Amino acid sequence: MIQKTTIWKVSTVLLGIGLVSVLMYGCPSQTEMLDTGDAAQRVYVAPGEYDEYYAFLSGGYSGQLSVWGLPSGRMFRNIPVFSQDPESGYGYSEETKPLLMTSYGFIPWDDSHHPELSLTNSMPDGRWMFINANNTPRVARIDLTSFETVETLELPNTGGNHASTFATENTEYIIGATRFSIPYDMDMDVPIDTYSENFDGSLSFIGVDDETGEMSMDFQILMPPYHYDLGRAGKGPSADWVFFTTYNTEEAHTLLEINASEFDKDYIVAVNWKMAEEYVREGRAETVPAEYYHNMKDENTSVAVSNVHDEVLLLDPRDAPDMIYFLPTPKSPHGVDIDPTGEYIVGGGKLATVIPVHSFSRMLDAIDNDAFEEIINGIPVLEYESTIVGEVENPGLGPLHTEFDGDGHAYTSVYISSEIVKWSLETFEVVDRIDSYYSIGHLMITGGDTPNPDKRYMLGLTKTSRDRFLPTGPKQLHPAQLYDISGDRMEMLLDFPTIGEPHYAQTIPADQIRDNVKQIYDLDANNHPHAVKRTADARVERDGDVVRVYMTNIRSHFTPDNIEGIRVGDEVHFHLTNIEQDWDMVHGFAIKGSNSAEVLIAPGETKTIVWHPQRTGIFPFYCTAFCSALHQEMQGYVRVSPADTDVPLTWRTGED
Numbered sequence: 001m002i003q004k005t006t007i008w009k010v011s012t013v014l015l016g017i018g019l020v021s022v023l024m025y026g027c028p029s030q031t032e033m034l035d036t037g038d039a040a041q042r043v044y045v046a047p048g049e050y051d052e053y054y055a056f057l058s059g060g061y062s063g064q065l066s067v068w069g070l071p072s073g074r075m076f077r078n079i080p081v082f083s084q085d086p087e088s089g090y091g092y093s094e095e096t097k098p099l100l101m102t103s104y105g106f107i108p109w110d111d112s113h114h115p116e117l118s119l120t121n122s123m124p125d126g127r128w129m130f131i132n133a134n135n136t137p138r139v140a141r142i143d144l145t146s147f148e149t150v151e152t153l154e155l156p157n158t159g160g161n162h163a164s165t166f167a168t169e170n171t172e173y174i175i176g177a178t179r180f181s182i183p184y185d186m187d188m189d190v191p192i193d194t195y196s197e198n199f200d201g202s203l204s205f206i207g208v209d210d211e212t213g214e215m216s217m218d219f220q221i222l223m224p225p226y227h228y229d230l231g232r233a234g235k236g237p238s239a240d241w242v243f244f245t246t247y248n249t250e251e252a253h254t255l256l257e258i259n260a261s262e263f264d265k266d267y268i269v270a271v272n273w274k275m276a277e278e279y280v281r282e283g284r285a286e287t288v289p290a291e292y293y294h295n296m297k298d299e300n301t302s303v304a305v306s307n308v309h310d311e312v313l314l315l316d317p318r319d320a321p322d323m324i325y326f327l328p329t330p331k332s333p334h335g336v337d338i339d340p341t342g343e344y345i346v347g348g349g350k351l352a353t354v355i356p357v358h359s360f361s362r363m364l365d366a367i368d369n370d371a372f373e374e375i376i377n378g379i380p381v382l383e384y385e386s387t388i389v390g391e392v393e394n395p396g397l398g399p400l401h402t403e404f405d406g407d408g409h410a411y412t413s414v415y416i417s418s419e420i421v422k423w424s425l426e427t428f429e430v431v432d433r434i435d436s437y438y439s440i441g442h443l444m445i446t447g448g449d450t451p452n453p454d455k456r457y458m459l460g461l462t463k464t465s466r467d468r469f470l471p472t473g474p475k476q477l478h479p480a481q482l483y484d485i486s487g488d489r490m491e492m493l494l495d496f497p498t499i500g501e502p503h504y505a506q507t508i509p510a511d512q513i514r515d516n517v518k519q520i521y522d523l524d525a526n527n528h529p530h531a532v533k534r535t536a537d538a539r540v541e542r543d544g545d546v547v548r549v550y551m552t553n554i555r556s557h558f559t560p561d562n563i564e565g566i567r568v569g570d571e572v573h574f575h576l577t578n579i580e581q582d583w584d585m586v587h588g589f590a591i592k593g594s595n596s597a598e599v600l601i602a603p604g605e606t607k608t609i610v611w612h613p614q615r616t617g618i619f620p621f622y623c624t625a626f627c628s629a630l631h632q633e634m635q636g637y638v639r640v641s642p643a644d645t646d647v648p649l650t651w652r653t654g655e656d
Ligand code: K7E
Pocket: 113, 114, 162, 230, 334, 400, 401, 440, 441, 442, 503, 504
């Protein structure tokens, strides 16, 4: 079959025309793609066989993280992180609600963009997954033995944590940043047009405990009031550095689509995090007031606990020389990506006509030679010519994000012209291009952000599917496309709808995780304060208006199953312990009139749902998960009497 390649002749003059043609005529025709006759074979994973890779796709505005197999494109799981989830009861159960606490109260929704696997020597080690919350700035940690969210940390003095969560070489730090500059003092009430005077940027360095994974807000760096868009850690020779893109160096605060697009260049920020850390340890950072929540599942009880912090360490570049530099970069760059050798720093100038490539070694030389254009708030601006080593011509319209195959090539997603361009890291020339369907955001290559990529698969995360699938109304799911990149040319293999809006993704060879995954929670190790491990211990206790039901679940019975003496106005806590010890034997619990979700209880686990009965009557409860042939019989009744009733509190275990 002949591969047909769209040839783009691009100039800035064509920008408008390109936009119009994409809008009016849709994107390039699908027939162009029918050139991979054996594509089905290459993605086929036979029934009962396993995929080669786990892929983790962020949920975007769903606030969640979905888990898929590659190359099949099969979805395995949707992990709730920053949003309540009625499927599992996450964010509804008492054990998980604290994970959604912030200094703004209980925030049961967020927008998560960038998942990041924990790293050892810059390679994914399969221990944890981190992901950001963009809106009410947070980061979360997911344990990859249970695939559950176990920790969330709020970022103080931050407006939109978008450049997150990227990890340094050995996950010493997870980085974050303010996307929208705001006054560093969050409660500061000032006119918006005092932007330049009162608004600030900040970069966050979140420490990660190497043993436990526990996060802490180690320090922040005070920055000029630009917008900090994306980040990446260096690797190899640049491993002590992290990089962030900026836009709106114009310091606009209104009509940003025009006013933040005036300058030809904005900056990539280069921060020597090792040096910053030393400055902080030397005491050069100031302790400033801040309010933020740190929420973590207690390993012992499995109940999440919130802690509130009231200060943070702030480093001002004026007090910390030689640690941070600006690299001028065209134009309103979005992505910043570091090649596998750690030498090339690639900007994704979304309004630029080229893909700018900086050299890390030239950056160090420029610093040695004081090749500075100016100094802003203690931050030297390096001369553009001193760090740039390549400008990739004809990259298409709107380059965003770049990953690498470890074989001398980079692949850049191009949003407006809906394509992926492959270019050489030697000649900085485009060598291949392929259409994406449609309007691609991030792309991800298996290992493509590591020092050692697998030149196997590439996933394009596109923004609109339009005519790609059977229509489902005005709103279609966001699609992903899988490409084979093992050969000289990119080939599309698969096109599938996803969950939410995946902005970015991570992959790891399945072998690295598979055997560590838990099949049950060990009932003996269940130290939940309200667990009952034997049916004989099931009971109901009243303390004033608070009633606690200590209930066991096992195929096919709840114990107790009949409860009387509950009163209108009570607060009833159902503490449900699944005493099964078989893989995947879950039970659910729901009671009529409960204005919450059901809860799903994994084997060996205890989960609590609180119910406020509003009226008298008989309330059936039942198991929501079809667990056995007698699942339909897995039910019970609660009798609710008036507040002043003298019906005594009684329960039946089925044995009496
Ligand atoms: Cu969608 Cu990384 Cu949030 Cu680019 S981001 S597309």
